[in-house]
Amino acid sequence: MGRKYFVARIIIASVILLLILISLIIRMYHVQIDRHDELFEKAKNTYTSTVKKEGKRGEIYDINGNLLVGNKPCVNIAADPGEIGDSIKCRELAEYLHKMLDVDYDNIYRRLSTKVNEANGKDIRYVIIKKEVELELGERIRHDVKLKKYKGVIFENKTKRFYPKNKLVANILGFINIDGNKVVPEGGIERTVNTNVTPTASVSEIERTRKGIRLSGEEEKLKAVQDGNNVYLTISEPIQMIVEDELDKLMLQFNPDAAYAVMADPYTGNIIAMAQRPSFDPNDRTKMDPKAWRNRITEDSFEPGSIMKSTIVSAALDMGFVNPDTKIDCEGGHWLFSGRILSEAAGHGHNIISVTDIIRVSSNIGTAKIAVMMGKKNVYDTIRKFGFGQKSGIPLKPESVGLMLKPEKWDGLTISRYPIGQGFTVTPLQMVRAYCALANGGKLVDLRLIDRQKNPATGEEIKMEILQPLGSIFKNPNTRKKIVDMMKLVTKKGGTAEKAGVKGYEVAGKTGTAQKVIDGVYSNTQHVASFVGFVPADKPAFVMLVTVDEPKLKSYYGGVVAAPAFNHIAKKALRIMNIPTEYEVPEEEEEDDL
Incomplete structure (x- = not known):
């Protein structure tokens, strides 16, 4: 009895141990095979990071x-x-x-x-x-x-x-x-x-x-x-600060929709300063107005008005259609052409005046008549040679190229309107680039915004290439002097931009006051006022455009709104650049910084 009982207990214990062993084997199989990937991943997450x-x-x-x-x-x-x-x-x-x-x-x-x-x-x-x-x-x-x-x-x-x-x-x-x-x-x-x-x-x-x-x-x-x-970047921070400060003052004084300024080196195309208002603080974008974020200088285009005239007249001088003393009948201020009346701005009336005076007083009729002498093809080719309808070379995107019709789509009026900056649009960058060409003697340089890159580990610098254009817009080497001498008079007494003049320097430039097109009609109350110029005129340190979109005061002309801002920026920038004065200024005529 005792022996049988003992054997039975041994058998039962062995079966239990066998069952435990089998369950352990099954468990090990489940862990090692069935759940291998899952448990491996869990262990990995636990002991690795x-x-x-x-x-x-x-x-x-x-x-x-x-x-x-x-x-x-x-x-x-x-x-x-x-x-x-x-x-x-x-x-x-x-x-x-x-x-x-x-x-x-x-x-x-x-x-x-x-x-x-x-x-x-x-x-x-x-x-x-x-x-x-x-x-x-x-x-x-x-x-x-x-x-x-x-x-x-x-x-x-x-x-x-x-x-x-x-x-x-x-x-x-x-x-x-x-x-x-x-x-x-x-x-x-x-x-x-x-x-x-x-x-x-x-x-x-x-x-x-x-x-x-x-x-x-x-x-x-x-x-x-x-x-x-x-x-x-090619930007100079001290000059950028001057430009932005002046734009802030313009916004307070004239309450426009927008204002912008671009300054460039006419020989390299380097953008020295470029700013717009309204703007934004990239550190606090919660309060950012999308209108302020958009880069108007690259994305917007506008009808330029009279700042366009210098390019057309320079081409007419270069091609021999006129010379500075050529007399043009400006019809007393109103000229019937192709069934429409073209008038001078602000009710001004001019009779027979020289080409030089056409630029000085900004005659619409005189410029239009010069363009008619040149003919449709020459006018269009001139506009294209000065870079309008094309990208400026600046690396910012998107960049508008403006709107312009080819000659085959022009109507009878177009040849009299494009030369005075009506009927087509340009960007601020295109206008600065065109005036760089006037300033440097006819070279259409690409605008640049990046000067160089530097590897912080090795210190190696990669200089961005300056692309020099082949040839010149002008065939006659005397053309630059002729047009610049005319543009100097614009900033002197009797010119449309006397307020742009900087004491001690010769300033060459041109005003523009363009009516905005609202619902397909030129507005009598909404304007774009501009001044573009360069200084010193004979060896420019920079070209600069100042544009004010819809100034709200009664005086909305470029010579009143934009020209003084050019003066304020230019005189401070010339000092920072250490550009010596060209002539002495009597003490009583010296200007205080504004």
């Missing part, structure tokens, strides 16, 4: 190395819902983050308390709370989290784009947005040079202990990264 390392986005400077766009440290604040704790802890943490970061409480609480992704059943181990938190605030929150013993809060040291000069150069620079982990440049130079300023990034798998501490030697696995190239 993915570390993304990236360099800094390249910075942007003016031509002299003044910082225009930089990077500054910030903190991304995130959380691991699985580490936070129960609902009480979630609520407490959500309330704190809501108060400190000004984020929506309900949204944050829902994200902190949702620990499993319903779509795939996986644990949620990372939710972003707020990106690009100022470093000082981030450090304060980090301190509080440690003090209050909150769990699961993640701090990621990052850098963010900042614009130290606020509105200065904003429409040229553009800005960037962050979409997830992707940098999205929004217009301006930020978009143009995005490939060059984008840093390299690396992703590495780093092993760590159960407590999250990296194992010895794991730092060596982090791959090297490279910062993006730094970019140097």
Whole structure:
């Protein structure tokens, strides 16, 4: 009895052990084979971490190395819902983050308390709370989290784009947005040079202990990264500041829809300053008006009015149709041509005057008659040779080319209207480029905005090429002197832009006052006032256009609205550039800075 009982117990125990062994084998199979991938991934997530390392986005400077766009440290604040704790802890943490970061409480609480992704059943181990938190605030929150013993809060040291000069150069620079982990440049130079300023990034798998501490030697696995190239613009920050300050004054004085100015080196095409109002602060885009963000200088075109006349008259001089003393009958101020009356501006009337005086007093009829002498083909070819209807060479996009009809689509009036800046549109950049050609003797240079790039690691500089045009618009080497001598008179007593003159220098230029087309009809109340010129006239340091769109005061002419702004900017810029005066100015005539 005892022996049988003992054997039975042995058999039962053996069966139980066998069953346990079989279940362990089944369990091991399930773990090692069936759930291998799942458990491996879980272990990997527990004892390894993915570390993304990236360099800094390249910075942007003016031509002299003044910082225009930089990077500054910030903190991304995130959380691991699985580490936070129960609902009480979630609520407490959500309330704190809501108060400190000004984020929506309900949204944050829902994200902190949702620990499993319903779509795939996986644990949620990372939710972003707020990106690009100022470093000082981030450090304060980090301190509080440690003090209050909150769990699961993640701090990621990052850098963010900042614009130290606020509105200065904003429409040229553009800005960037962050979409997830992707940098999205929004217009301006930020978009143009995005490939060059984008840093390299690396992703590495780093092993760590159960407590999250990296194992010895794991730092060596982090791959090297490279910062993006730094970019140097042709812009001069001190002169840009002068230009923008003057535009602010124009906006206050005339309450226009917009105002803009462009200054360029006529020999290289370098943009020295370029600004518009309204503008915006790229550091605070929450208050940004989309109208202010858009770059009017590259995207908008306008009927130029009388600033167009210098190009047509210069071509007529060059081709020998007229000379400075040629007399033209300006019909007393009203001329019937092709069934329509062409009148002089502001009711002025001129009879027989010289070509020189046609430019000085800005005669519509005189310029139109010169164009008729030239003929349709020569007028159109001249407009094209001066760069109208074409891109300027500047790297900003989008860029308008304006609207202009080919000669075969002209009606009988067109040949008398295009030369006085009516019936077609140009961009501010095209006009500056055309006057660069007048200033430098006929070379149509491409406009430039990027001077060079620099590799921050090696210090190697890549200079952007200056493309010099082949040949000249002018066949006669004396043409430049003839047209410039006429344009000098525009800024002297009796000219339309006496207020553009700068004491101590010869200034050459031209005024323009264009009626805006509203619903297909030229308006008698809405105008675009402009002045474009260069100084010193015989060896220019720069060409500059100032344009004011719809000045609201009674005096809306280019000589009244835009010419004084040219004067104020030019005299300060000449001083910064150390351009010596051409003649002495009596003390009583010296101008105070405005």
